[in-house]
Amino acid sequence: MGVCEGKTFKFSNAAITSFAAVAGKVESKGPYGDEFDEIVEDNKGGADTWEQAEAMLQTKALRHAMDKTPLTTEKMDLIFAGDLLNQCTGSSYGLKDFYIPFLGIYGACSTFAEALLLSASMVNAGYVENCAAVTSSHFSSAERQFRFPLNYGGVRTPTAQWTATAAGAAIVTSEPEPPFIRAATVGKIQDMGINDLNNMGAAMAGAAYDTLSRHFKHTGTHPEDYDLIITGDLGQVGSDLLYDLFKRDGVALEKWHKDCGLMLYDRESQDVHAGGSGCGCSAAMMCGHFLKRVKNGELKRILYAATGALMSPTMVQQGGSIPGICHVVSVESA
Amino acid sequence: MGVCEGKTFKFSNAAITSFAAVAGKVESKGPYGDEFDEIVEDNKGGADTWEQAEAMLQTKALRHAMDKTPLTTEKMDLIFAGDLLNQCTGSSYGLKDFYIPFLGIYGACSTFAEALLLSASMVNAGYVENCAAVTSSHFSSAERQFRFPLNYGGVRTPTAQWTATAAGAAIVTSEPEPPFIRAATVGKIQDMGINDLNNMGAAMAGAAYDTLSRHFKHTGTHPEDYDLIITGDLGQVGSDLLYDLFKRDGVALEKWHKDCGLMLYDRESQDVHAGGSGCGCSAAMMCGHFLKRVKNGELKRILYAATGALMSPTMVQQGGSIPGICHVVSVESA
Numbered sequence: 001m002g003v004c005e006g007k008t009f010k011f012s013n014a015a016i017t018s019f020a021a022v023a024g025k026v027e028s029k030g031p032y033g034d035e036f037d038e039i040v041e042d043n044k045g046g047a048d049t050w051e052q053a054e055a056m057l058q059t060k061a062l063r064h065a066m067d068k069t070p071l072t073t074e075k076m077d078l079i080f081a082g083d084l085l086n087q088c089t090g091s092s093y094g095l096k097d098f099y100i101p102f103l104g105i106y107g108a109c110s111t112f113a114e115a116l117l118l119s120a121s122m123v124n125a126g127y128v129e130n131c132a133a134v135t136s137s138h139f140s141s142a143e144r145q146f147r148f149p150l151n152y153g154g155v156r157t158p159t160a161q162w163t164a165t166a167a168g169a170a171i172v173t174s175e176p177e178p179p180f181i182r183a184a185t186v187g188k189i190q191d192m193g194i195n196d197l198n199n200m201g202a203a204m205a206g207a208a209y210d211t212l213s214r215h216f217k218h219t220g221t222h223p224e225d226y227d228l229i230i231t232g233d234l235g236q237v238g239s240d241l242l243y244d245l246f247k248r249d250g251v252a253l254e255k256w257h258k259d260c261g262l263m264l265y266d267r268e269s270q271d272v273h274a275g276g277s278g279c280g281c282s283a284a285m286m287c288g289h290f291l292k293r294v295k296n297g298e299l300k301r302i303l304y305a306a307t308g309a310l311m312s313p314t315m316v317q318q319g320g321s322i323p324g325i326c327h328v329v330s331v332e333s334a
Numbered sequence: 335m336g337v338c339e340g341k342t343f344k345f346s347n348a349a350i351t352s353f354a355a356v357a358g359k360v361e362s363k364g365p366y367g368d369e370f371d372e373i374v375e376d377n378k379g380g381a382d383t384w385e386q387a388e389a390m391l392q393t394k395a396l397r398h399a400m401d402k403t404p405l406t407t408e409k410m411d412l413i414f415a416g417d418l419l420n421q422c423t424g425s426s427y428g429l430k431d432f433y434i435p436f437l438g439i440y441g442a443c444s445t446f447a448e449a450l451l452l453s454a455s456m457v458n459a460g461y462v463e464n465c466a467a468v469t470s471s472h473f474s475s476a477e478r479q480f481r482f483p484l485n486y487g488g489v490r491t492p493t494a495q496w497t498a499t500a501a502g503a504a505i506v507t508s509e510p511e512p513p514f515i516r517a518a519t520v521g522k523i524q525d526m527g528i529n530d531l532n533n534m535g536a537a538m539a540g541a542a543y544d545t546l547s548r549h550f551k552h553t554g555t556h557p558e559d560y561d562l563i564i565t566g567d568l569g570q571v572g573s574d575l576l577y578d579l580f581k582r583d584g585v586a587l588e589k590w591h592k593d594c595g596l597m598l599y600d601r602e603s604q605d606v607h608a609g610g611s612g613c614g615c616s617a618a619m620m621c622g623h624f625l626k627r628v629k630n631g632e633l634k635r636i637l638y639a640a641t642g643a644l645m646s647p648t649m650v651q652q653g654g655s656i657p658g659i660c661h662v663v664s665v666e667s668a
Contacts, residue, residue, distance in 0.1 A: 004408045006435035009461045049652050074338045078520060086420040087646040088440045092523055096657050101340035101520035103448055104644075104659075106422045106438040114437055118452070125459035127343045145648075186412060186435035189426055310438075312421040318383050323430050325438075
């Protein structure tokens with residue numbers, strides 16, 4: 001049986017016209033804390049629960065992104081959104097009051113890349129004019145749902161990552177101003193047999209290698225053709241594994257590589273172990289930091305490879321492993 | 335503030351080339367039991383757990399759909415899939431071994447319509463050639479996750495619906511043979527303030543009314559232009575509400591309306607209360623029953639309006655309501 005190659009989609013008519021990031025207090029103390037559009041100082045941000053607070057992060061992120069444009073809700077055609085909460089309620093509760101057509105997606109921490117690539121696909125094909133990509137995560141709601149309630153006080157392992165309290169929103173249109181989404185490759189689910197809920201990076205590294213390799217092959221490009229190759233939240237463990245995988249092909253990926261999970265926090269002074277994670281981690285780094293640099297031309301061409309661990313506590317309790325996935329989006333200034 | 339209308343997508347180049355349905359034992363005793371491609375007699379179908387059994391339903395549905403075509407996995411370009419399990423593991427575990435590019439979606443019981451409309455969008459625009467839409471649900475895994483463990487023996491209310499143990503898979507291509515997907519309208523999240531986990535139909539009726547109304551308006555069609563208007567799983571309570579909503583516009587929708595939740599089981603002899611539900615319910619009715627009748631020309635034009643209750647036990651426990659959504663797809667024989 002041959003290998004399924006999939007397709008790399010090319011876009012001539014998809015731009016990220018507006019973008020915004022909202023983050024929590026811990027994230028505001030990190031190296032990029034002053035790049036976010038709004039900091040929610042309190043873990044609940046005035047909401048009654050962590051889940052409602054996460055939904056509010058999405059509301060705020062999309063509101064900020066729309067406020068930078070003349071677009072009102074009635075001019076918006078579509079939203080792609082998802083998050084880590086069961087039934088993706090960060091998205092449905094956070095975005096329902098915009099009353100904009102809504103397609104829910106789930107890709108764990110790869111969700112923002114999935115939202116961008118679907119938004120670009122729909123705008124570039126002319127189905128819609130103005131399409132939003134939104135995602136979020138929240139440390140407290142994620143720890144409770146996926147690992148232990150916070151007041152249990154469990155000790156975190158060295159491989160554990162810190163789920164970011166953050167959200168990002170981008171509005172994709174056919175406006176002729178950068179950043180442009182020029183190409184995208186959809187990931188395949190990769191199961192490396194990892195079943196440690198505290199070692200997400202290892203579960204995702206193989207998926208990042210597979211999709212990046214196919215993207216390079218389909219587009220005839222190489223790592224040196226990009227200013228940066230940005231993974232979502234492999235963290236230290238997953239990044240090291242990714243370098244090992246590319247080294248077998250004679251590629252020193254570390255020369256171009258940045259990982260949002262390793263950037264969001266100051267790992268010296270902030271106790272985040274192997275780095276940040278969560279849908280909101282790379283969404284906030286993209287919308288708070290990187291897209292600005294593509295917009296102003298400081299970065300000409302970046303590959304955004306958002307990784308997701310399709311991790312289910314139920315499946316892991318039943319002895320299952322944690323499959324990973326990674327979607328790749330090429331963002332360019334011309 | 336004006337109302338966001340969204341867009342209705344038109345397709346000239348998207349056909350459902352193959353489709354298959356797999357169902358459980360209870361579903362096999364219903365009026366359409368002999369129309370499914372495979373019946374899984376045991377609730378676990380040989381798997382160790384209900385969740386693994388649900389994943390297996392998706393594996394089987396896609397395998398059956400592919401077996402009706404010359405397509406091998408390496409010729410498949412993309413899968414859109416989702417289900418009701420937390421982290422959508424019915425899809426990720428059920429489809430990972432196909433090793434086909436995968437985009438996870440979440441629309442609760444509207445998922446199969448979301449998968450069809452996204453598949454049609456991607457094929458019609460030429461991004462991919464062969465795209466699969468897959469979804470599933472499982473009575474036992476859903477009851478445990480959303481309501482009570484089965485051995486708790488809770489009494490079900492008259493408004494409760496029965497989550498179908500079933501899966502459906504469709505392969506969308508540009509082949510010039512019917513059934514064709516000709517148009518689709520994306521739903522907006524509608525919150526009717528319902529907070530009863532056992533009254534999903536009421537939570538979804540408003541969403542069905544909104545998306546169907548916009549679809550009629552955008553396409554210049556009326557209910558009488560269709561052979562059937564098929565909702566996903568409004569059940570008896572939701573269907574009656576939908577008729578009331580259309581009655582205000584002078585439309586007697588009941589003349590054209592069928593609800594998959596009211597068809598899948600024999601409500602006289604099977605104790606399913608307000609009808610069936612679950613992503614697999616309308617997917618199995620579409621792939622087992624309706625698409626065959628469009629393919630052979632018995633039905634010329636049907637509207638498939640799959641409804642989803644974006645219901646989260648966590649949010650309901652926190653006092654939240656259950657928002658609904660509905661996506662509409664027009665399936666035609668010419």
